[in-house]
Amino acid sequence: MSGLFPMSDRVRGLDARLAEFMDAQVLPAEAALAAWDEDPARRWTIPPLLEELKQRARDAGLWNLFLPGSGHGLSNLEYARLAERMGRSLIASEVFICSAPDTGNMEVLHQFATAEQQERWLAPLLAGEIRSAFAMTEPEVASSDATNIGLPIRREGGDFVLDGRKWWTTGAGDPRCRVLIVMGVTEPEAPAHKRQSMVLVPMDTPGIEVVRPLRVFGYDDAPHGHVELKFTGVRVPQANLLHTAGSGxxxxxxxxxxxxxxxxxxxxxxxxxxxxxxxxxxxxxxxxxxxxxxxxxxxxxxxxxxxxxxxxxxxxxxxxxxxxxxxxxxxxxxxxxxxxxxxxxxxxxxxxxxxxxxxxxxxxxxxxxxxxxxxxxxxxxxxxxxxxxxxxxxxxxxx
Ligand SMILES: Cc1cc2nc3c(=O)[nH]c(=O)nc-3n(C[C@H](O)[C@H](O)[C@H](O)COP(=O)(O)OP(=O)(O)OC[C@H]3O[C@@H](n4cnc5c(N)ncnc54)[C@H](O)[C@@H]3O)c2cc1C
CATH class of the missing domain: 1.20.140.10 (Butyryl-CoA Dehydrogenase, subunit A, domain 3)
Structure with missing residues (x-):
């Protein structure tokens, strides 16, 4: 470990506790969780062991370490050391409620959501009760250029109506996924960087279809998955807009x-x-x-x-x-x-x-x-x- 960025005493303490928890509980659970996924009858269901580990991590106070300005109040530099520790196992960051895409989504909700939106979505995400996904990438366009994102979101009465396709939406195959942050075009006439908005879409809204899970070298990463989604007349209130129109x-x-x-x-x-x-x-x-x-x-x-x-x-x-x-x-x-x-x-x-x-x-x-x-x-x-x-x-x- 580098001495150029020494760990504070607090981070050293948290890191030691994480290391102990990882060695005693997370690494020994890897084989059982992999075996769960290999059983076709259980694929796309949540192993109870994962939820037990989350509860134990919570009881140990190893919870929500990531969000600067809340929870443990760690800086990015401090959290970086702990993320390295968790990164040793592919299952660990979920156990400690520090996994993508939820962390990025929680940061967005923390920074851009209204008090009502935070109460409805951020609170249960921080509590580890639900999961979320971020739907930006689209099959039809080169999505590394965010100005290409084209899913139309049109205004109708007091609602937004979404039609189109997304893919590689990580976590949207998870039965606990309750909300999507969807990026699409609300301002088609605006300059390229001001056309898109982000909208909160509850996963159970009629018109959302999980078309298929995508595989990475054969891995489908069940039960979270990276899925293709189809939106057909998906209607949500305009109050579900994040931040301002055109700020996607x-x-x-x-x-x-x-x-x-x-x-x-x-x-x-x-x-x-x-x-x-x-x-x-x-x-x-x-x-x-x-x-x-x-x-x-x-x-x-x-x-x-x-x-x-x-x-x-x-x-x-x-x-x-x-x-x-x-x-x-x-x-x-x-x-x-x-x-x-x-x-x-x-x-x-x-x-x-x-x-x-x-x-x-x-x-x-x-x-x-x-x-x-x-x-x-x-x-x-x-x-x-x-x-x-x-x-x-x-x-x-x-x-
Ligand atoms: C496992 C996995 C999980 C993902 N999870 C999510 C998710 O949760 N939500 C989500 O919205 N997306 C997700 N993605 C999608 C990912 O963000 C996109 O694949 C990525 O942004 C690239 O977009 P694209 O696939 O459309 O590639 P394209 O935009 O078509 O780009 C193809 C290639 O063109 C080249 N290229 C592009 N731009 C340039 C440039 N300026 N200069 C030189 N070469 C260039 C690069 O080689 C690039 O790989 C995930 C992807 C993977 C593999």
Whole structure:
């Protein structure tokens, strides 16, 4: 762990408690939760063990760690350390009510929702009673350019009426998902960045159809899923507008600052665990008469992984610190930089860990293959690498 951004005593204490909870309760539950998902009769249902773990985390006070200015009141820099700890397991952040997309959605509700909207949606999300999803990406348009988002939201009487398709809506397959934040066009005549708005749409509104779950390298991530949605005459009151009409682009930008840092810190935790697994395997697996660790290829894999993880960790902590001190705008370049660096680093480290584990590394017997699928997704989700590169480079070329 880097000494450049030392942990405060409070974060050190929380981190130690998280580590203990992770080792005693979360990591041992991974196999049982995976087995639940493998039973076709139980797919897309919630394992009771997950809800039990959430309750135990809540009883232990390890709950809602993420939201700056509420809950534990941690800064982004402080929370970054804890997100890294949780990132070691693909199931952990949900246990601690710190998982995407709910965290980003809660931040949006915290920042942009009215008191009534907060009471209806933010309170039960913070309590872990419901889940939510964020529907921006559309199959028909290049959605990395948010100005392309085109789902029409028209005004009719006192209502909004939504028609169209979304896809890759993470979490909308979850039976506990009660609300969608949907981005669509309410102001078709306005300039490109002022056309879209965000609207709160209860999941049980008539006219919403879950068309299908999408798979990432074969993983459907049940019971949360990444689904394609169809909206046919979906009607909600205009009071469900978030913030102001035409502010969809602005909200989308605001949502992604802390969210990107959280993803990156989790990836660092995941890569760190893969490195530890790699080291253990290299010490114990014997090939051609020697442990793999005595072979140059394993040593290079371990050494490079350690260097790359530490580089990414420092950059992410720097971005979190900049976000605390300078806000989303001031930290924009650093946030873009870690969004480019962390998923690539995690993919490289996980790939090496898979290689050292042999064919088993590709199988369900290790966490590595599922972790790789998740890390690879993050080279696209929350903005593809190239979009961040283009904006970083454009800024430099202008200067
Ligand atoms: C697992 C997963 C979960 C997701 N969850 C959600 C979610 O919950 N809600 C949601 O709304 N979306 C979600 N997404 C969608 C994701 O945000 C989009 O896929 C992403 O924004 C890219 O949009 P697109 O797929 O339409 O790619 P396109 O916009 O079609 O881009 C395709 C490619 O074009 C290239 N490109 C684009 N712009 C540039 C540029 N400026 N310079 C150079 N090259 C460029 C890039 O290589 C890019 O990958 C998720 C995606 C995945 C994989």
């Amino acid at each position: 682009f602005e909200i989308a930008q605001a949502r992604l600052g802390p969210g990107r840092i959280h993803h990156c810190m989790r990836l660092i935790g995941l890569a760190q665990r893969a490195l530890e697994a790699m080291v253990l395997r290299a010490k114990t697996r014997v090939a051609f008469g020697v442990p793999l660790g005595q072979l140059g290829m394993a040593q290079e894999a371990i050494a490079l992984s350690r260097c790359e993880i530490e580089q990414a960790r420092l950059l992410t902590l720097q971005a979190a610190d900049a976000l605390d001190r300078e806000g989303s705008k001031g930290a924009r370049d650093l946030i873009g930089m870690i969004k480019i660096v962390a998923p690539r680093m995690a993919c490289a480290v996980l790939d090496r860990a898979i290689q050292i584990h042999g064919a088993g590394g590709l199988s369900q017997d290790h966490f590595l293959a599922a972790a790789y699928a998740g890390a690879r997704s993050l080279r696209l989700a929350d903005g593809p690498d190239e979009v961040h590169m283009a904006s970083l480079a454009r800024g430099m070329l202008k200067g």
